Amino acid sequence: MSEAESVRVAVRVRPFNQREKDHGAKLIIDMQGQLTTIKNPETPSEEPKKFSFDFSYWSHDGFTERADGVLEPTAGSKYASQPIVFKDLGQGVLDNAFEGYNCSLFAYGQTGSGKSYSMVGYGNNKGIVPMTCDKLFQAVNNNSDPNKRFEVSFSMLEIYNEQVRDLLSKDKPKGGLPVRQNPKMGFFYVQGLKRAPVGSYEDIEAQIDKGTANRTVASTNMNATSSRAHTVVTITFDQIIKDPTGQEKKKSSEMNLVDLAGSERAESTGATGDRLKEGANINKSLSALGNVISALADLSMGKKKVMVPYRDSVLTKLLQNALGGNSKTIMIAALSPADINYDETLSTLRYADRAKKIKNKAVINENPMDKLIRELKEENERLKKQMEGGGGPIAGGVGMTAEEIEKYKEEIRLEMEENMKKMGGMSWDEQVKQSRQEAETDSGGKATSNKKSTVSHFVNLNEDPMLSSKVYYFLEKPEVTIGRKDAEPMPDICLSGLSIMKQHAVVTNSGGDYEIKPGAKGAKIKVNGMPLTGPRPLAHKDRVLFGSNHMYVFYNAQKPNAPEGTPPDSKLDWEFAQKEIAQAKGFATGSGAGLSKEQQIAQEQVLEILPMVTEVNAISEELDKHRSFEVVLISSAAQEGGVAGNKGTSGEAGIRVMVKMKNLLNGNTWLWERGKFMNRRYLAQELYQRFLDGEDAAVKNLPKEEDPFWEPTEDVLIGTANVFLQSLGYALDFEDTLTVTDYKGQEEGTIMVVVAPCNAKGNDLDDDSFVDSPEDLLGKPYHYKVTVQKAEVHKARFSKGVRIKYKVPTVQGETEEYTETPMVRGSLSPVFNHSKVFSIPVITQEHLDNFETKCITLMMYGLQEDSTPDPKLMKMTTKELRQMENMTSPQSEMHRRNTTFGLDPERDQSALLKSEYQLVLRKYERLEQKERRLQQMCEEWGNKKPEEQDFLAFHRAVHALAHSTGTKLKTRVQMLNKMLKGYKMAQVLHGIKALEEQSQQSQANHSDLLQAQRAVQNGNKGAVKSGKTGEEVGKSRACVIQ
């Protein structure tokens, strides 16, 4: 037996992708020799974290692209190309295979980090799997020893949702293929998995293509996210060697090449707060793998009594040997170079660090053929007995239905047949030939590639670039029907999955002019992002979406002229098609330029989540869940803290992408964080899959606690209003009726609120307690009272009850809970008269800054109840309800045009301006008082007898009174007055919304408006950045505040 050997670990960092480049992503990874370091972008001064691995591959930069697409290092660069990675990792696998060791290679890393690039590769940049196969057959073909022959077979499977799917087979057994344990040897295997005998590299390539195409179809039909699946390629390499005595020996090696699912952790998507735990099986295999690796690392470090939990998931069962036993194992951890992925990348590095501690003992698998054949015979005997026993102990025969028993027997029969083959029932060459023929018929073989240029066709687009351009549908008749398999007559192109109707679409061709039309009413089709309602011409390279996720590009072989504006093929990808759809829905999707970082992030999230929302809506319709979903963007103005309050805080605070769920029966709504929605989507997918698997009853009677579409009723956020606090800095009070707007900027009501300085007991201060400069408050205790007096709500459906919730701004070290008014029921004009006193023991500069720049966001919540729905609605299906909904509120999409991505700060600026205006008025009043007092003093002095006129005392008194306030105040008041007038106009115009309409206003109005808007903008900048703008208005405004 050989020495225990550590798992070898490599890390590889990929180049920035286009999106990262557009966003100006920062590089946080560095590599020197075996050392890999990672910088925390939040704490740039901190020492980077160091990791050391067997191999560190720098594939980030220092390369050029050859004409054939191959990436090569530039002179003197440390760029690690595919051949370099193969030389270190793949060659080792190959050498070991020849010696008769089992080998395993895993790729681990978050979605898009480069796992598939390393394992399989793209285009001419072939990855480890194809290169290993290529080299394997080169070596086999170079063999001149007549006493040696080779048998290579190939299998490819996918684990999705804890189910095993054979990617080389078109059959889709319900619940996937069973994973069984060999009772004698103990290892787990997939029963009935196809092993294709292969005789050349081309054979393997054909099998990989076939597997990938099957995977694409399955993932499209099931709406499965491919990056959530694990792909396992197994190459079995047998060498049969005749020794001089004529005895045959077999050296066997199993090479497992595993492209793991994306390793994103649940918390990174924000799903952790959900009532339902994360989509039960989604990452079960991956977390089980993590646990197995930890346990194995502990064992290798000498820890005793460690239980290795192989049985916890399908993946770990199948990889038991690879991980903790007879295998030479390599892990390649794929890293994203971008700052935005810091947390995930660090977690990948830690994972890899743990894996390198594992030690395995690989042995050479060499056995006399006689012995192997004897074993196979015994195995077949056992299987036969099992079959006769009608299920037998392993399958837990008790309680099996007749159908299940039949299925089980069929599996055993296949397995026995497989064993017979191994015993020499059919010669190896014959087996290879047979499998080659099968592959050829399945894929249409070489015919397909010739057809592409002569026959018009659809070719698929997939989220995973690996699965794009894998499925071709040729349009060989003048009229081609598209729909479900169960339609009568059967359509020419059969699709399945969500929202695909029996007769879904018809494409006609008349002399190279193509036209597409819906095959039935309500069939969901989009062409270049626009919903298709009737016939329309189909142009070369048009993007067509059938149902919720069958996305194809149309190629017109007869007239291959793409309309102007069609992007080049390299840009004609999934992302482009999704952007188009988003745009048609009213979401702006600018390119990187001109968008703030926050806007870019929001845009990316919208593009990611939109297809998911479409999909969940489709599931809701199919399962008749009476729920509708919609992506909403909560602009910073509508969030707690408002524009000013959130300036300077990072990322998330800017624009939040959320999903609104609506109960179509009673109008109740819920607002979900993006992560929570994604989690629910996985659960909804699981549910839908069960439904497809025939568990109708179970799906229908799902307890609501387990239902991803169910949520206890909760109060709904009607809208928000912001109170600015500048007046507190001058110890003045502020009273106003604020407009409450929802996330779309629509007015939903008003709140009357007073914010006033007070004493510790909450009593009002007397009139003279104001200060001329906020600095005068420094070092002193301070109290203020917030009174929510009453509100008005516009929409009758919120009459059940209304409450207001808010939090006052704090400084570092202070904590503050939310303050809530009681719920006032049964009124659209609720009266709260709710006051709370907030005390600051000692005022610091930070408090003053808060007063100047921050605000209190009053959040208005409406009570929702589980009311009994209208019986008329109850009779309608979800699909009908959703159609009705879209008809009655089409404006929701229109509205989005205004709020999309761009901040909607006007409303906050109005509030800010209003509070400033009041403040200035108050100060102006004070000034007038002072002025009067000065005049009075002068008069008094003048009236005094000359001998009583003490000039010094008089001067002191006048000086003291006059000193504190600037003369600019009056001008400022006038200016603000003007601005406010202009601003009101702007608001009215904005309400009417369209820019065209603005331009129709009189010229005078227009310039007035522009001026006012500019003034507003500058004014606000001044407030936020403490008045250091060069603009005239900003400057004078700053004077007031300082």
Ligand SMILES: Nc1ncnc2c1ncn2[C@@H]1O[C@H](COP(=O)(O)OP(=O)(O)OP(=O)(O)O)[C@@H](O)[C@H]1O
């Ligand atoms: N070393 C590399 N050199 C150049 N491009 C790379 C490299 N690694 C990855 N890429 C590119 O990055 C993108 C994402 O890579 P890939 O598809 O391999 O990610 P993945 O980890 O398999 O993601 P998923 O989990 O979604 O399957 C691809 O477009 C790929 O071409």
Ligand SMILES: [Mg+2]
């Ligand atoms: Mg991949």
